Amino acid sequence: MSHAIEVEELVKTYKGSRRAPAVRALDGLSFSVEQGTVFGLLGPNGAGKSTAVKILTTLSRPDSGTGRVGGFDVLREPQKVRRVIGAVAQRSGVDRDATGRENVILQGRLYGMEIAELKARTHELLTAFGLGDAADRVVRTYSGGMQRRLDVAIGLVHRPQVLFLDEPTTGLDPEARSEMWKEISALARQGLTILLTTHYLEEADHLAKRLAIVDRGRVVAEGAPTELKSGMRGDAVHVSLCETGGDHAGRDATVHDALAGVTAVRDVMIDGCQLHARADDGARAVPAVLQALEARGVAVTAVTVARPSLDDVYLRHTGRSFAAADTEGETGLKKEGARR
Amino acid sequence: MTALAHSWYMTVRHIRALLRQPWWIAISLVQPIIWLLLFGALFRRIVELPGFETESYITFLTPGIVIMSAMFSGGWSGMGLLEDIDRGVVDRLLVTPMSRGPIMVGRLIQQALLSAIQSLILVGLALLLGADYPGGVGGVVILIVAGSLLSISFGALSSGLGLLVRREETLIAAINFILLPLTFLSSAFLQMSLAPEWIQTVAKYNPTDWAIRVGRSALSADPDWNLILSRGGFLLAFTIVAIWLALRAFRVYQRSV
Numbered sequence: 236m237s238h239a240i241e242v243e244e245l246v247k248t249y250k251g252s253r254r255a256p257a258v259r260a261l262d263g264l265s266f267s268v269e270q271g272t273v274f275g276l277l278g279p280n281g282a283g284k285s286t287a288v289k290i291l292t293t294l295s296r297p298d299s300g301t302g303r304v305g306g307f308d309v310l311r312e313p314q315k316v317r318r319v320i321g322a323v324a325q326r327s328g329v330d331r332d333a334t335g336r337e338n339v340i341l342q343g344r345l346y347g348m349e350i351a352e353l354k355a356r357t358h359e360l361l362t363a364f365g366l367g368d369a370a371d372r373v374v375r376t377y378s379g380g381m382q383r384r385l386d387v388a389i390g391l392v393h394r395p396q397v398l399f400l401d402e403p404t405t406g407l408d409p410e411a412r413s414e415m416w417k418e419i420s421a422l423a424r425q426g427l428t429i430l431l432t433t434h435y436l437e438e439a440d441h442l443a444k445r446l447a448i449v450d451r452g453r454v455v456a457e458g459a460p461t462e463l464k465s466g467m468r469g470d471a472v473h474v475s476l477c478e479t480g481g482d483h484a485g486r487d488a489t490v491h492d493a494l495a496g497v498t499a500v501r502d503v504m505i506d507g508c509q510l511h512a513r514a515d516d517g518a519r520a521v522p523a524v525l526q527a528l529e530a531r532g533v534a535v536t537a538v539t540v541a542r543p544s545l546d547d548v549y550l551r552h553t554g555r556s557f558a559a560a561d562t563e564g565e566t567g568l569k570k571e572g573a574r575r
Numbered sequence: 576m577t578a579l580a581h582s583w584y585m586t587v588r589h590i591r592a593l594l595r596q597p598w599w600i601a602i603s604l605v606q607p608i609i610w611l612l613l614f615g616a617l618f619r620r621i622v623e624l625p626g627f628e629t630e631s632y633i634t635f636l637t638p639g640i641v642i643m644s645a646m647f648s649g650g651w652s653g654m655g656l657l658e659d660i661d662r663g664v665v666d667r668l669l670v671t672p673m674s675r676g677p678i679m680v681g682r683l684i685q686q687a688l689l690s691a692i693q694s695l696i697l698v699g700l701a702l703l704l705g706a707d708y709p710g711g712v713g714g715v716v717i718l719i720v721a722g723s724l725l726s727i728s729f730g731a732l733s734s735g736l737g738l739l740v741r742r743e744e745t746l747i748a749a750i751n752f753i754l755l756p757l758t759f760l761s762s763a764f765l766q767m768s769l770a771p772e773w774i775q776t777v778a779k780y781n782p783t784d785w786a787i788r789v790g791r792s793a794l795s796a797d798p799d800w801n802l803i804l805s806r807g808g809f810l811l812a813f814t815i816v817a818i819w820l821a822l823r824a825f826r827v828y829q830r831s832v
Contacts, residue, residue: 292670295832317672328667332592344584345671347577373595389667 238303239397239428240268240291245300247286247452260286261297262452268430268445273423275443276432277545279557281564283452284432285325288401291430292322305396318346321390325401325432327382328389329374335361335385336370339392346393353392360388364418380411387418397428404438416441434561436545448549450560455552460545467543467551470517472500472524474510475537486533493531497523506556517541581673585681586688589655593685607644607693608700611637614764615704627766634708637701638718638790639763644697645690645722646783649730650754652686653737653746660741666832675825680818683730687723694719710794717803718790724810725786728817729754735821738828757783762791782813 245264251257260283268274276284289295291302293313302309305319329338336357343353361370364384374382383403390398400419404412419442423429433439439446440460447457456463476490487505494503499520500512514520517540528535541547549557593600615633622632629635656679659665668678698708698715708714737746760777761784767775778784785806792799 289832294666294669294829296830314672317670320670322667322670324663324666324670326663326666328663330588330592330664331662332595333588337588337591341584341588342671345581345668345673347672 237270238267239270239305240266240274240430241301241303242266242287242291243301245287245290245302246298247283247290247295248298260452261290261300263300264449264452264454265300266447266454266457268428270428271426272444273419273429273431273442275439275446276430276449277434277436277439277443277446277549278432278449279434279560279564280562282434282449282560284434284449285401286452287449288322288324288399288430288432292320292399293317318393319396320399321393321395321397322399323386323390323401323403325405327386329382329385331375332373334371334373335366335377335388338374338385339389342389343392348393356392356394360391364388365414378411380407380414383407383411383415384418387415391422395427397430398422400429400431402432402434404433404435412438436549436557440545448545448552450549450553456548463545463548464543467513467547469513469515469543470520471541471543471547472512472514472517472520473539473541474512474524474528474535475508476505476510476533476535477508489531490528490533493527493533494524497527499523502551504550504554506550506554506559509556511547511550511556513547514540577672578674578677581677582680582684585677586684589682589685590688593689603648603689604693604696607640607697610643611640611697611700614640618764621765624769626769629766631706633701633704634706635766635791636764637697637706638794639761639787641694641697641718642722642725642783642786642790643758643763644693645687645726645786646729646757647754648686648690648693649683649726649728650733650750652682652730653733653735653750654743655682656734657737657741657743657746660738660828669829675822675829679731679734679821679825682734683727686730687726690722690726691719694722708794709796710798714790714794714798717793717807721786721789721807721810724814725782728782728810728814731814731817731821735817735824738821738824741828757781760784762787782810785810785813 243265245261247261249258249260264283264287276287278284286295290297291304291309293309293316296310304316307315307319309316333341339357339360340353343356348356361367364387366381366385366388369377369381374385377385387400387403403419404415407415416438419429419431431442443460445457445459447454449455458466476486490505490510491503494500494512497520500514502513504511512524521538521540525535525538546557553560615636619632621627622629622635665678669675702708733746733750736749740746760774761781762778763783767778789803789806789810792802
């Protein structure tokens with residue numbers, strides 16, 4: 236078996252209520268993860284990443300579609316799936332009134348581990364994650380980064396084949412984040428299959444061997460990060476047309492019109508105040524673009540040229556910039572949270 | 576077997592958490608003592624009412640306070656489950672091979688153990704204050720079993736309701752709305768034959784009253800085994816139904832994840 240995770244056409248809708256409409260969290264999500272690799276699910280807030288993880292870890296049931304983890308069907312063989320997976324949810328699931336050691340030991344007990352082996356394993360994990368000194372302190376006294384590392388240690392106690400990490404670095408400070416990146420890379424070197432969800436582009440770029448970009452419950456692009464980026468031929472050209480947002484419907488048409496005649500750029504997209512385009516040679520295309528815009532009287536406040544990034548890949552496939560989608564998703568999530 | 580072991584691990588987890596909050600333990604042990612002393616003093620002369628069959632009010636009141644405390648400590652246990660849900664602990668546990676039952680039952684067992692200790696303290700205090708229980712150790716054991724069943728059943732109902740409403744404020748309101756009236760619609764403070772007729776009728780269907788009658792009768796010189804077995808049986812059935820309902824509510828919660 237070469238695939239540790241196989242996901243086909245998952246659909247999941249959360250029922251609406253009087254105040255909030257129904258949310259289609261997954262809309263035909265499909266991807267597969269090769270054994271022993273780190274696979275990234277990259278997408279803005281609200282893209283459906285956590286829902287996918289909940290289904291694959293047997294916590295939630297899809298409306299339709301199938302998921303297999305470690306060769307077992309998540310719907311028909313949930314107990315077998317639970318034995319081969321470790322899961323670190325977006326929300327820490329540690330017991331804050333217990334010590335780090337008690338947390339890990341309790342988890343191991345639930346998998347029926349022998350106490351002597353479990354104690355040794357707990358010691359090994361806590362030391363490996365830099366929690367050796369804090370092992371017998373109540374978790375309430377831990378920092379955010381320590382708590383997150385404990386989450387991962389808890390998820391690993393029974394030596395799972397597949398580890399799910401749902402946004403493992405969200406809310407961590409930069410130092411704790413780079414620490415966590417090191418831990419994840421080390422786990423990957425040991426041959427563990429890891430499904431990592433993140434809304435940080437650099438994180439996916441840095442850690443994932445392959446990744447799927449998820450938007451509105453579907454995979455819009457899949458491949459190795461370098462592959463995805465090189466699929467974006469040439470450079471990205473970003474032009475700022477104004478300081479802040481506003482109604483620019485008329486202007487957008489003018490801009491498109493103006494740039495239609497500039498052969499050095501293609502894939503022109505306007506997203507609020509930002510104009511995005513691609514060019515084989517960004518530096519050469521800029522004067523032509525500026526000239527064309529000036530000729531139509533469009534004011535320009537800034538111009539940047541960049542090598543392709545995952546942000547560009549996202550933009551290309553969804554028509555919106557990652558940052559904008561992320562903020563939009565976040566407000567959506569807040570509304571959903573308020574409903575509960 | 577596995578489910579039993581898992582329930583026990585959960586019980587140990589809750590006991591440990593409790594032991595780390597000595598103030599909380601102190602308050603929950605002192606509160607029923609205050610009830611006992613307060614109501615005992617306030618209604619002391621109630622036994623002089625014609626028809627009251629007991630001579631010492633403390634003797635009469637103590638089983639009532641024991642059962643009331645057991646019901647209250649169980650009744651609030653949904654709050655702990657809600658906190659575990661909010662912190663993601665429940666979801667983390669559901670991803671392991673553990674099933675739903677032990678997640679809830681572990682907490683109920685811990686509550687029952689706590690109220691058993693409470694009961695022993697209350698009975699001991701009552702004896703110091705001059706109460707007389709010819710039913711002896713056997714009677715105390717039956718009282719504690721009745722209290723535990725009531726604590727577990729109200730704990731299950733409270734957990735189930737918590738899983739359905741998922742909001743602490745709503746749960747607090749509901750618990751406050753239910754617990755105190757159920758105490759006053761029972762023979763906790765007053766011999767039932769002296770209460771208005773409609774209250775006597777309601778009390779017949781009140782699990783709290785079943786538990787109090789069972790305990791009081793078991794402690795008396797001449798236990799009414801017919802009553803103990805029938806009300807005890809109702810209590811057991813009520814507990815089983817409550818746990819079943821709570822597990823159903825857990826399913827509803829899981830579907831919403």
